[in-house]
Amino acid sequence: MQEKLLNIKNEALAQIINAKDIEELEDVRVEYFSKSSGKLTMVMKKLSELSTEEKVIVGRFANEVKKTLEDALESQEQLLGKQKLEEDKQEIVDITIPGKIPIRGRLHPTTIVFREMNEIFKSLGFSVAEGPELETEEFNFLRLNLPPDHPARDLQDTLYIKDPGVLLRTHTSSIESRILLKYKPPFRFVIPGKAYRFENVNASNNIMFTQYEGIAVGEGISMADLKGTLNTFIKMFFGENRKTRFRCKYYPQVEPGVGVDIDCPFCNQKGCNVCKYRGWIEMLGAGMVHPNMLRMANLDPEKYSGFAWGMGSDRIVMDRFKINDVRALYGGDIMYD
């Protein structure tokens, strides 16, 4: 019997070593270890037919063979497993391969700028307002301290639907007139929107343009608040290190009036073409809401005060996204994909 066991061991070991894959190895295991018909199993069953002394010797030998084969099976299994992993790795994979951006939708550049500005002002307690593009003389001019024949009205070349009576708003300030009439102070609004003027169209002037305006009215609001709010906005939108300059400037809607400049980033204030050699770029017009405007809205200027500001947003959008022609911005010329 020992001879038989030895033969089985050698035969099995040879088969185990030659097994090329896990399935073949499994077949070998079944061939020798299967409960019903495995070769080793059959021989070990015959142990019971031996005498007691023979049982001890042959039994010990049989167990050694069994263990040897089991160990061999296990280590061959591991070897075959690792080999398989190695084989799988034969495919050449390059981690640096450039990817293709999945299809996505993109916001219009002006929306992105408006949203950023809105977020800044929302954190300062402002709400967002909107209003009609078709306006009347009353809200576009009269309530903004621009009576007929006011010299400043020349600068507003108006597009009329009906003269007089109905026009396309020349600035988003018309919405300020409506806000003053509709809401009781205190209130704070920002107003992103489109406006229209009679212009000779070229790369930097369009009939339609966008503006970003704002107004805050209440009791005890002063130029110090105007400075603080606009400073915060400029630093949050243009960068923490930006410098601002608040100087006296005239607009019919405000008194005192303020022009807000920021330092020219292109030349570090040394003077260049962009800032017309002034070192500063005009960014916003602002000031304290003119008492006439408050009176026309039945608000007592002795009790209430407020500040307002406005800026042209197209130039900011074009600078940020490096678009050189305003007609492309609103002409559907932007390539998205």
Added chain:
Amino acid sequence: MVYPLSWLSEYVKLPTLDKDLTDRLTMMGHMLDKRIQHGKEIIIDLELRGNRPDLLGITGLAREIHAYFEYSLKLPPTKKLPPINKSSNLVKVKAPELLERFMAFPLFVKVKASPNWLKKKLEYYGIPSINNVVDITNYVMLETGEPMHAFDISKLSGKSLILRRARNGELFTPFHGQTVPLTIDDLVISDLKTPQGLTIIGSKHSGVTYDTTSIILEAAVYKYANVRRTARRLGIRTEAGTRHEKILDTNFIQFSLERAYYLLEELADAKPSDGTFDFYPNLNKPKTIIVKISDIERLTGTEISITTAKSILERLGCQVIFKKGVLEVETPTFRTDLIESADLIEEIIRIYGYERIPTRQLAGEIPSIQTSSNLLLEEKIRDSLINLHINEIKTSSIIADTDYINFAQTTNYFPPVKIINPPDVNMSTLRPSLLINLVSAAVKALNFRQTETRLFEIGKIFYQDKPDKYMEVNKAGFVIAKIPQEKNDRTIQPNIAILNGVVSGLFEDLGIEYDIVSGGCHPSLDTKIQGEIRSKNNQILGSVGLLHPWIQQIIKSPVSIFAAELNIEEILNIYKSSTGSYSIYPPYPPIVEDISFEINKDSQIGIALAAVKKSSDIISKVEVVDIFQNSRTIRITYLHPEKSLSDKDISPIRQKILEILKNKFDLKPRVQS
């Protein structure tokens, strides 16, 4: 306006460094536009505020410098005018409604060349030297800001002036430029026969020359709006006109004439030949404005002492009395821009220095947020469409008239809203639909070799509901177009499925249930291939469909374009807040079955599937999985939350579905699997 520093320094001392001067002037409201240097000569060009005509004379700026730097102001010498002659025949005013004041007096003069210093000063402004008399009128205008004119009396028919309206068509020849026709809106300074001057420019005929021996010297303040209209209509721009278009001070012209008189006596041996004519019906008295001390800090947020405030106003030419918590301020008449307290507070703070205003964050109660629900909904729609891979465009509300005509193929569009004075006469229509610009942009993208374009816009459309009743409505629109994989593939249905997929995603994000019903009357969509998006209570939320083939042809689109336009207001009525629902993986496996059938031209598969889905609680999903010619395959997913389903559970439901499809919708299944 340009200011040569050497001339300016005749009236006030200047800081040593011109940068210190211009930096301060910029802060005070007169921004430095350019600095020009010729050798030692420095000239500054300032951008002036529109309401400060007093700065259009160099002495006006000198006063500003005196107000801040406190160097003494040296006004130039003047000579008192001859006494007023109330019965003077020198001037007849026939159009008093166009004048505020007209002063004139006659002089004997010796006309010769101007001295060099005078010529040089005019050169800074590009004004040519003519002779001493003409040059003095220009010089005084530059010095004081008040235009004035001298007429040669001997060249005036009647040796006097008449101020009247022109006759329609009456001709006038300015001393430089072409003859122009006038209207009755134009004020002329005329002799007995012909106009000798307009408010903005004198004539060729009656100007002062070397053989002139007597003149009428005049200065006036006209109604500025009228001057502006004349200047604009005739297209004539002059130094005088620029000043007359602003609100000038009637009081001040006296000072200017006195200055001119002084110079004429010095340089032209001038002697008066009669008294002064003065038409001045409304005496301009200085006004008194009350400024509450408390308002200074309330508005500027800056603590300024009463002494400082008073002293600033006095240096600007005001008379100030402090009593009982207010400043009683009598403003100089040449400051026509100072009307009320806020104007004076600006004066105080701008001379004090805006850079000294502290910075403070808006304090106080944060007002309740009042962003309109319409804007919030628009942002939601925007985000949803971006997530559905549609790109946003923003376009003008004004469209080309031909675009309007191309799109208004049917008569279903309301009359459009039109601009009556467009800069480009071919672009005078306001868009009645967002699809016009969207389609245009889509075609542009395809022509620029994009294989696919998906665009949306949220904005306003316009139309006339009734004559003169102008409507402005918020809409959202999107278009999808693609170049097909196979060149001649013109099938429409798969693209409709894509279009509806976007609609589906959007409304799922908004938490709104809807049906698409075939039919509808959007004027720019194919009459047979469009549908209405209807809410569960039958509100029309929008339209979807194929762009009308006539339009596709006219605009030369290479492929079919699929479009939708949504009514934001109707959506707003239903929209509560996005719900959207999420579920967890089902514990029990579903059973999935496909059914194919042929459709016919009246099939409305969307409605059929909605009915199928409703037919049993354990149908969790019904979707279209294949579109091939006229065959459709739908996939039905059966799912029970508490047990594994078997064919026994499914079989009766399947039967019901087949019946519904056959009997209610005339859809006969071809194959069952």
